[in-house]
Amino acid sequence: MLTSSLRSGITAASLGVVLVAAPVMAETEQDPWEGFNRSIYSFNETVDRYALKPLAQGYRYVTPDVAEKGVSNFFDNIADVGNLFNNLLQFKFEAAGKTFARLTFNSTFGLAGLIDVATPMGIEAHEEDFGQTLGYWGVGSGPYLMLPLLGPSTVRDGLAKPVDWMVDPVGDVDHVPTRNTLYGLRLVDTRSRLLKAEQIISGDKYAFIRDAYLQRREYQINDGAVKVKYDSDF
Amino acid sequence: MKKSLIALAVAGAMTAPIVAQADATLYGSIRVGLANADTSDNDGDWQVTDETSRIGIKGDVDLGLEGTTGYFQFETRLRADNGEFAGVGEKNARLALVGAKGAWGAAQAGRMYTPHWLWTSSVADAGWNHANAGVIREVGLRQPNTVAYISPDMSGFQIAGAAIMGGVAGDAAGGDENDNDMDAYNVAAKFSAAGAFVGLSYMSVDSDYIGGSDYDILGVAASYTVDAFKVYARYQDEESVLGTVGDDIETTQVGGSYTIGDTILQARWTNIDSTAAGTDGDQWMVGVQQNLGKRARVWVEYADVDDELVEIGEDFTNEARGFANTGGFGDTLSIGYRLDF
Numbered sequence: 001m002l003t004s005s006l007r008s009g010i011t012a013a014s015l016g017v018v019l020v021a022a023p024v025m026a027e028t029e030q031d032p033w034e035g036f037n038r039s040i041y042s043f044n045e046t047v048d049r050y051a052l053k054p055l056a057q058g059y060r061y062v063t064p065d066v067a068e069k070g071v072s073n074f075f076d077n078i079a080d081v082g083n084l085f086n087n088l089l090q091f092k093f094e095a096a097g098k099t100f101a102r103l104t105f106n107s108t109f110g111l112a113g114l115i116d117v118a119t120p121m122g123i124e125a126h127e128e129d130f131g132q133t134l135g136y137w138g139v140g141s142g143p144y145l146m147l148p149l150l151g152p153s154t155v156r157d158g159l160a161k162p163v164d165w166m167v168d169p170v171g172d173v174d175h176v177p178t179r180n181t182l183y184g185l186r187l188v189d190t191r192s193r194l195l196k197a198e199q200i201i202s203g204d205k206y207a208f209i210r211d212a213y214l215q216r217r218e219y220q221i222n223d224g225a226v227k228v229k230y231d232s233d234f
Numbered sequence: 235m236k237k238s239l240i241a242l243a244v245a246g247a248m249t250a251p252i253v254a255q256a257d258a259t260l261y262g263s264i265r266v267g268l269a270n271a272d273t274s275d276n277d278g279d280w281q282v283t284d285e286t287s288r289i290g291i292k293g294d295v296d297l298g299l300e301g302t303t304g305y306f307q308f309e310t311r312l313r314a315d316n317g318e319f320a321g322v323g324e325k326n327a328r329l330a331l332v333g334a335k336g337a338w339g340a341a342q343a344g345r346m347y348t349p350h351w352l353w354t355s356s357v358a359d360a361g362w363n364h365a366n367a368g369v370i371r372e373v374g375l376r377q378p379n380t381v382a383y384i385s386p387d388m389s390g391f392q393i394a395g396a397a398i399m400g401g402v403a404g405d406a407a408g409g410d411e412n413d414n415d416m417d418a419y420n421v422a423a424k425f426s427a428a429g430a431f432v433g434l435s436y437m438s439v440d441s442d443y444i445g446g447s448d449y450d451i452l453g454v455a456a457s458y459t460v461d462a463f464k465v466y467a468r469y470q471d472e473e474s475v476l477g478t479v480g481d482d483i484e485t486t487q488v489g490g491s492y493t494i495g496d497t498i499l500q501a502r503w504t505n506i507d508s509t510a511a512g513t514d515g516d517q518w519m520v521g522v523q524q525n526l527g528k529r530a531r532v533w534v535e536y537a538d539v540d541d542e543l544v545e546i547g548e549d550f551t552n553e554a555r556g557f558a559n560t561g562g563f564g565d566t567l568s569i570g571y572r573l574d575f
Contacts, residue, residue, distance in 0.1 A: 104522040
């Protein structure tokens with residue numbers, strides 16, 4: 001818990017540092033549809049303010065930490081199906097093997113994914129989605145795109161989302177009420193995980209989220225190897 | 235004076251056994267599983283299983299000979315599911331042997347693994363954890379009443395011969411009229427170098443020993459290891475004259491493993507083709523194993539077995555002597571935990 005908080009804190013902090021110099025350029029080059037995006041963003045913000053965020057805060061308030069962790073682990077385990085698929089598509093066989101092992105041990109020893117036994121056993125996660133796969137194959141991200149309800153994306157990542165939904169096991173649940181409950185719970189879980197992270201947002205919230213998103217995607221696609229351009233007098 | 239003599243005698247008596255035990259090693263492996271097997275014995279219920287746990291003692295003994303050392307090994311099954319110390323029978327009594335080894339090779343007598351298993355069957359079976367699903371058409375796994383010679387390693391080449399003399403009387407119904415001292419024999423050879431391994435074995439079993447018919451087994455196996463990958467193949471042909479278990483049973487196995495640090499992924503395909511039973515079926519196995527430190531592991535394995543094999547699997551007999559040991563056939567999901575000491 002502490003390490004994951006630290007990790008997200010460090011990631012956020014490092015993103016923040018990089019972002020100080022970045023936004024002006026990003027606005028023009030990577031966000032040509034800013035006006036449109038901002039209007040979608042304000043719609044999303046309204047939905048979030050009056051529905052999603054209060055729901056997530058309530059969920060966090062009433063649910064014991066251990067149960068919250070279990071729910072997060074459960075959905076992380078389900079997400080490993082997509083991670084496996086995309087690692088294979090990126091020919092990362094070692095990561096795919098590890099992801100398969102994670103999925104196997106967490107689904108059995110980890111009681112259907114409620115407990116993440118794989119991480120302490122030394123089998124680390126390798127998260128990949130189809131947008132990253134396209135990026136890995138060399139497909140450019142295209143302009144930044146704010147999607148209604150789905151949040152920040154790019155043209156490439158937005159077009160990739162249906163593929164991610166196809167490999168999402170929740171979509172294969174035949175019992176409709178169960179499936180919808182899982183979708184709803186995952187949404188609340190995802191939002192509640194962002195509650196802590198959003199506390200560091202400052203200044204123009206739209207620009208902050210856009211830049212953080214774009215930087216993070218680049219970081220993910222390059223598996224952590226980010227090109228840093230230093231000024232000549234640095 | 236008297237007291238000190240007694241003390242000396244007591245000290246001497248106590249040190250003698252300690253010296254004698256110095257070269258003996260107590261070892262064991264406790265393996266517990268949770269298995270869901272869809273077999274005739276167990277219709278899909280989860281069951282805590284023993285995955286062939288064992289405990290043993292082994293060691294070397296100085297024979298006072300130059301270049302030759304005595305050795306012994308005793309190993310028995312200890313059931314982790316209910317705590318029983320197992321008795322005789324193929325899966326229970328395991329090893330009990332004494333031998334001598336030197337630059338000339340090794341000779342041993344007692345109950346032991348056959349060269350057939352060591353150099354052919356085990357190539358496809360070692361590494362799998364679940365006891366039943368992993369054991370498929372292993373003939374002559376361990377044999378009692380056996381003497382064997384194993385040559386030294388000659389640049390990767392080794393030969394071995396074993397004779398099984400169980401004192402079984404001849405003239406069994408339909409059996410051999412001649413009463414041979416030797417109930418079965420096994421000759422085998424293997425070559426290994428630079429990650430490659432090839433093993434070849436021929437075993438002949440007298441009808442009186444196994445009951446019913448003479449029984450010949452030919453086995454060949456090969457494996458190749460390069461970096462994290464290992465691939466292997468095994469073929470075994472069993473022929474019996476009268477055919478209580480089928481005139482001709484061919485087993486073919488192909489498999490491989492991929493090791494990523496402490497994680498091992500493996501898969502294996504097995505085909506059994508029995509002419510007498512008119513059966514031809516496949517078994518597929520996949521497994522994931524995670525090593526925890528040097529002496530522990532957890533695993534998850536799944537075996538998918540064709541219905542035809544489930545049926546004939548229960549017809550094979552003579553398990554007690556280690557022939558046609560098929561275990562419980564059926565689709566099986568097994569998760570397990572193993573500690574070695």
